[in-house]
């Protein structure tokens with residue numbers, strides 16, 4: 001279901017979330033404000049905000065945090081979930097198209113959260129569904145709800161999303177979390193510093209789009225230099241599953257790693273973030289430093305997804 005522009009400006013009620021660019025700056029801030037108020041509910045205070053509502057979790061690619069934090073968010077708000085956690089157990093195995101699967105699901109649930117290995121799958125699903133579709137990651141495309149929680153983490157620590165220096169480290173070619181986050185950082189006016197192995201550079205089309213938005217964007221191949229300047233160091237996993245061939249992956253595997261020593265000249269207020277799972281990019285000796293923010297970031301997934309689901313599904317202004 002794709003909302004019209006007028007409804008977009010008014011409310012998130014009944015809308016899809018496919019790309020972070022579907023949300024205005026004001027809408028992002030409003031979700032983050034509600035997320036802050038949701039924290040006690042994410043920690044266990046009972047709520048019935050989604051009582052009687054059903055949210056389908058359609059996960060066609062592995063996930064731990066994203067699916068479980070969405071499910072936790074629904075349950076904490078008194079709603080219930082229908083979950084596909086193993087694509088192999090569905091009729092896709094029998095040759096059913098994604099379009100048909102989503103169309104059917106949209107008659108069983110009030111909203112659909114979709115993760116899929118193909119870029120563009122969430123946009124297709126939004127067309128197939130007459131209920132809101134939330135993109136929980138489409139291939140190397142977008143991961144807008146991860147961006148919302150990333151922004152919540154940054155704002156909780158710095159009180160702002162503007163004027164910060166954010167280093168994006170790692171797989172900037174295939175990483176959907178950075179593809180989403182970079183747009184939001186550009187919108188809010190933070191500086192984006194790109195640190196990646198040459199083979200995993202941020203693709204040209206994203207660079208051009210970001211520059212078009214007026215992003216402050218630059219490359220910093222020297223990791224020590226990048227770390228010294230950073231307010232936020234956003235580390236990512238090499239997206240092994242997206243490489244066309246294994247030797248291409250092996251050539252870059254293990255090419256960067258953050259440990260307590262790497263952070264020796266960092267600003268005291270630097271936070272290290274990671275969407276997780278980590279696969280060796282951040283050594284465990286960082287966990288006990290005041291820089292480590294990734295576990296708090298993972299917790300914030302719940303109140304942020306609660307706030308988003310409530311805005312999309314809860315009582316609110318109707319479309320049209």
Ligand code: NCD
Pocket residue numbers: 065066137143146176177236237275276277
């Ligand atoms: C990320 C993803 O799936 O894109 N994980 C997540 O949602 N927390 C990052 C990754 O898998 O590396």
